[in-house]
Amino acid sequence: MAHHAAALIDIVQITRIPGFNPGPMTGAGNNTYLLSGREPVLLDAATGEAGHLSALAQALGTDGLAQVLVTHAHPDHADGSEPIAARWPDAAFRKMPWPERDRAHAVAWAPIADDELIPAGDGAVRAVHTPGHAPDHLCFFDEAGGTLFSADLVVPGSTVVIPASRGGSLSQYLASLRRVQALAPARMLPAHGGPIDDPQAVLRSYLEHRQRREDQIVAALRAGTRRPEAIVDRLYDGLPAALTAMARESVAAHLIKLREEGRARSDGGEWELA
Ligand SMILES: [Zn+2]
Structure with a gap:
């Protein structure tokens, strides 16, 4: 189903794949997103739960996995990298470097630069460096579709932890919220919680809070x-x-x-x- 006429227009086909890792720090568990098409790309690796791997395999069908883009090095986003690499050895693993954390995962990380345009599905996503919650934090913007994959920039119905003693910075976080405001996404798909259909209202309330x-x-x-x-x-x-x-x-x-x-x-x- 990946190679049809839709490939001619820049549609990014998105499938949410749950991480199967509910808990006190992750809520219902992490969302990862598979962008299907010519270049099958998974956004975030979750924690390597068996349920995540089998849901990913099912969503891929006969497609291979080209790339895994990790939004930041926190364990609930990055720990699944090794199990995914073991099952899909041809996949490339990429993130913005945070060397002392990235070393914990035995995969060959390739760096992502801020503002880089990365082929994904039948379209592309742009990397948006949004530090504050973590120094390496990236959002990924499907500019054609207006969807921002917002990772841990916002958590619907909650606030985001700024771990001041472990790489967090409130000044950077506020600048990141403003940067995303200026991008004016039509919707945001976070790593925890459901879709956000009113990004501007949520971003404004976060800044006010x-x-x-x-x-x-x-x-x-x-x-x-x-x-x-x-x-x-x-x-x-x-x-x-x-x-x-x-x-x-x-x-x-x-x-x-x-x-x-x-x-x-x-x-x-x-x-x-x-
Ligand atoms: Zn995080």
Whole structure:
């Protein structure tokens, strides 16, 4: 079914292939996307669950797998690389380099550059470097169809973790949200959760949410709250213990952004407005 007249127009045929890896960090599990056609391309490798591999094999049918494009090195997106390489040895594996993380996977990574146009299905996707959640984070934009494969840039109904101590940057994340706003995708297909049919509204609410959070943190500093743990207590009253670590990362990400902007300073774990 891949080689018919539709190949003449730049249609990217998309099949969602679930990762079969539900859990506290992945929600219902990861979405991966197969772009079928002349150049069968899988976006993200998930975790190598047997269910993912068999669903991928079924979706490919008699087609080979040409490329696997990994959006970032987090385990739920990259750990499936080796099992997929074992089953489809001719597939190329590509991502934006994050060398200390990429080494964990015994596949021959080929680098993707920002803005690169990559043949996929019967069309192409453009790599859009969108760091913040992770330094190597890529979205892939099917410009002809208006679909942005948004990976972990947004999570419908939730917020995105900015792991300040492990390669996350709130300043970069906000710039990435604005970059995608300017691309004006018609819809976004995230790595967690369902399709997003109103990207501009979601992107705007994400930016507003972070601005509100920043305002609260500035207010806490102005009120003399100096330690990040105390700011977490003040902002996230009654937070379940399991989520405290994430809240701490989020507050740290905001404080670092304020320091980068010259609006706050830190000394021995205590923070104040500059
Ligand atoms: Zn991630």
